[in-house]
Amino acid sequence: MSSPEDLTGPRQPLYQAxxxxxxxxxxxFYRRLKWVIMAITLLIYYVTPWIRWDRGAYAPDQAxxxxxxxxxxxxxxxxxWPHEFYYVVGLLVMAGIGLFLVTSAVGRAWCGxxxxxxVWTDLFQHVERxxxxxxxxxxxxxxxxWGVEKIAKRFSKWxxxxxxxxxxxxxxxMYFADAPTLVRDFWSGNAAPVAYATVGILTATTFVxxxxxxxxxxxxxxxxxxIQTAMMDEKSLLVTYKDWRGEQRGSxxxxxxxxxAFGDCIDCNQCVAVCPTGIDIREGPQIGCITCALCIDACxxxxxxxxxxxxxxDYCTLDDAEVEKKGGIGKPVLKTLLRPRTIIYFGIWSAxxxxxxxxxxxxxxxxxAVQHDRxxxxxxxxxxxxxxxxxxxxxxxxARPRIVDIYIEGLPGAVVWTADGDRASARQNVNFAxxxxxxxxxxxxxxxxxxxxARTEFxxxxxxxxxxxxxxxxxxxxxxxxxxx
Amino acid sequence: xxxxxxxxxxxGTQTVGHEWDGIExxxxxxxxxxxxxxxxxxxxxxxxxxLFPAIPLFNGATPGLWNWSSRGQLEQQMxxxxxxxxxxxxxxxAIPVEELAGNEKLYQAAIEGGRAAFKVHCVQCHxxxxxxxxxxxxxxDDDWLWGGDLPAIHYTLTHGVRQPDHxxxxxxxxxxxxxxxxxxxxxxxxxYVQTLSGxxxxxxxxxxxxxxxxxxxxxxxxTDGKGMRxxxxxxxxxxxxxxxGDAASIKTTITKAxxxxxxxxxxxxxxxxxxMLAAYVHSLGGGEATATPATATAPDPEKVATNVQP
Numbered sequence: 113m114s115s116p117e118d119l120t121g122p123r124q125p126l127y128q129a130x131x132x133x134x135x136x137x138x139x140x141f142y143r144r145l146k147w148v149i150m151a152i153t154l155l156i157y158y159v160t161p162w163i164r165w166d167r168g169a170y171a172p173d174q175a176x177x178x179x180x181x182x183x184x185x186x187x188x189x190x191x192x193w194p195h196e197f198y199y200v201v202g203l204l205v206m207a208g209i210g211l212f213l214v215t216s217a218v219g220r221a222w223c224g225x226x227x228x229x230x231v232w233t234d235l236f237q238h239v240e241r242x243x244x245x246x247x248x249x250x251x252x253x254x255x256x257x258w259g260v261e262k263i264a265k266r267f268s269k270w271x272x273x274x275x276x277x278x279x280x281x282x283x284x285x286m287y288f289a290d291a292p293t294l295v296r297d298f299w300s301g302n303a304a305p306v307a308y309a310t311v312g313i314l315t316a317t318t319f320v321x322x323x324x325x326x327x328x329x330x331x332x333x334x335x336x337x338x339i340q341t342a343m344m345d346e347k348s349l350l351v352t353y354k355d356w357r358g359e360q361r362g363s364x365x366x367x368x369x370x371x372x373a374f375g376d377c378i379d380c381n382q383c384v385a386v387c388p389t390g391i392d393i394r395e396g397p398q399i400g401c402i403t404c405a406l407c408i409d410a411c412x413x414x415x416x417x418x419x420x421x422x423x424x425x426d427y428c429t430l431d432d433a434e435v436e437k438k439g440g441i442g443k444p445v446l447k448t449l450l451r452p453r454t455i456i457y458f459g460i461w462s463a464x465x466x467x468x469x470x471x472x473x474x475x476x477x478x479x480x481a482v483q484h485d486r487x488x489x490x491x492x493x494x495x496x497x498x499x500x501x502x503x504x505x506x507x508x509x510x511a512r513p514r515i516v517d518i519y520i521e522g523l524p525g526a527v528v529w530t531a532d533g534d535r536a537s538a539r540q541n542v543n544f545a546x547x548x549x550x551x552x553x554x555x556x557x558x559x560x561x562x563x564x565x566a567r568t569e570f571x572x573x574x575x576x577x578x579x580x581x582x583x584x585x586x587x588x589x590x591x592x593x594x595x596x597x
Numbered sequence: 598x599x600x601x602x603x604x605x606x607x608x609g610t611q612t613v614g615h616e617w618d619g620i621e622x623x624x625x626x627x628x629x630x631x632x633x634x635x636x637x638x639x640x641x642x643x644x645x646x647x648l649f650p651a652i653p654l655f656n657g658a659t660p661g662l663w664n665w666s667s668r669g670q671l672e673q674q675m676x677x678x679x680x681x682x683x684x685x686x687x688x689x690x691a692i693p694v695e696e697l698a699g700n701e702k703l704y705q706a707a708i709e710g711g712r713a714a715f716k717v718h719c720v721q722c723h724x725x726x727x728x729x730x731x732x733x734x735x736x737x738d739d740d741w742l743w744g745g746d747l748p749a750i751h752y753t754l755t756h757g758v759r760q761p762d763h764x765x766x767x768x769x770x771x772x773x774x775x776x777x778x779x780x781x782x783x784x785x786x787x788x789y790v791q792t793l794s795g796x797x798x799x800x801x802x803x804x805x806x807x808x809x810x811x812x813x814x815x816x817x818x819x820t821d822g823k824g825m826r827x828x829x830x831x832x833x834x835x836x837x838x839x840x841x842g843d844a845a846s847i848k849t850t851i852t853k854a855x856x857x858x859x860x861x862x863x864x865x866x867x868x869x870x871x872x873m874l875a876a877y878v879h880s881l882g883g884g885e886a887t888a889t890p891a892t893a894t895a896p897d898p899e900k901v902a903t904n905v906q907p
Contacts, residue, residue: 124611128626325630332628395607487726491737491882494835501737501882531880532701535739557882562836 130328132254133390135237136247136382140409149225150234158279161286165189170548171511178288184549190472191549193509195479202468206461211336213457215343217449218427219350223337223402229329230402232280232322233388236273243269247385273323274315281314327389330402337399347451351403352428353383353394356437361394364418376420383407383425393425478516479507480574480584489591492562493535498592499559506554506574508546514576516552517543522570523560523590531555546576558590566594689869694751695887697876704876711877714870718862727881732840732857739883740837742829743767746885749826751875757861758829766861769828774813775852782809787847793822793834796842 165175165188172179177186185192185200192199214221223230243265244250256262285307286294297303298311321329330337344350358377367374377394384392386407391400393407405427412422432442442448485501493499508514519541520526527538531554538559546552560568568590575583602614605623613624645651649661660666679686685706689697698704716725722733729735734742743753753767760766774783782805789806791797811820817830824832831839839857840850862871878884 127629129629488728494740494837496836
């Protein structure tokens, strides 16, 4: 490092090459936690589209399906129509507030444990260790010239990465179509071009982001770390190097020779070696730290070896750090997690969830939308009666065919017939066979005697004969010519 | 300002040399891959200039290697659309108009096509909602001068009404009675005609008019005044009056006669469009079922009346 005053040296470069990061393998509590979370998240991602869910003959049997072509979203027993998209919005709001909640309580836990970028990078690094060996071997190989061994290792590593990346891109499209059919179509060349394009793009991004970009994505591309710094406060858990205990750092030999002059840190650099983003946690909280906690595992191991208590690097809030610096004892973890801010976040989060569950339970599966023809608003018929025309949209949101009765209420003497019937078939109500999970659009002619007010309010109601008892009704206007016309 | 540049000790990075209330800015080098994206953008730009129209010239622009133009793209899309519609168009061309209403899918397709064509060719007289106006029939109602089943509507559309240059056109001519009957007689006929649709009560004058009607009008309008479609003679007993149903309007009609015309479309539109227009007009609410004779399925007014007021 140049001294603060020294500006005589070469101008610093405008651009900087990425410094290689070769994280060392480590074992410990947090590493095992990461294994479990990685297994769960990857399992959810790869397996979910293959879960079957019986919905009867008229609906797909895939448990989770975003059917863009038919504009339906299936999630186990829930089916969402486009006009119910607010449920998806609700889920997104919950995801947002969930991130607030997690961040204010445990800091960047999302980044450290469950962010796809972290999970896939972790997976790719395990592949790297399997092929190239651990940290030192990786550094040696990187520096080595391109010989047979390096080519073979690079080739096999990249091949495995590509297979994982392809598998990842391939799994994504399974959410958007019937998975077994799509797999068959995909390999026989019959899938939609957008399917191949999506797999191609996601394979490329997974391969590049997980294999090469890694921490660059977190530091330069992702907005979340910047937002999170605003979400955290003095009571959020951070991975903290307890410098008041560690400093003055020095080698084990020096420390043993002069115990009073040195702290617990023996400057073994294990925390730096295991860091997947290549930072030194001892410099304090920083944007590059994704709080994966692997340095805690590494340091605990060293402390055990030299017979010092664990937790020189540990989860700690900024408030507790101040207390501990002065020799006090920090709050218990539970008390850190349960505080007004996190409880309010949790309250909002769960209120939205409960509200959505409640409305999900209450929603009707038959919907009627009626539009009155505006041009002309009424038609004079040859026998003197007045006809108004209406366009009905009957939404049968159940996966079975239903017969829907349409009633006219509040319009004395009214008769109704459809465009494919005629006046002679006019009755006081009509019914339609509506296809399962479909919208039935029909034009309705309603005729009533000419005598009456110029505008009459009346109801058109729809009720299905089977399934859900509840129907829907719309209030409409029947118009007649005004007296002076 | 540049002289204030210094190396920041904790990061080892040079500052940009600006200082605001003690806050300085680090001149952190950008990651190198960021520059790669910049170069990729430039390459993309070069590719774009080579392949697409890009550099403006005095008249137009460089065409680019792919010869792309928005007009060309539209043409392609129109071609593709025509190709996509070909099965329906061909089927519509082949099916006799009498059978169109029986083919639900084709009938619906024809209605949608007709809806679009109507907006271009028909709204000028019949209005955008096909509700017509004085002298221009309302196509939504159930009253038809020349017949309201699909073949009749199709015929009217194809051959027009009172087109002097066309043999097969719908043609009839009501005499102008202004020189035949005197003013009192015309008043009497008008009074009788008004009783037919219940607009006026029978009177001594209407009784005179009844005799005059029988002698002068019944040959076309029928002895009961219900009109005759083969002559385009309107039904005088219903509630619909193309030129107005008040005494004055009826008197004007009797005195001067009316001579409504409609273009024929067989020399302007292709047969498929005419079929589509016929289907659309038929679907508006007054369309009658195709049958021979056409009157067989016409609704019985009394039956309808009981149906209306149960």
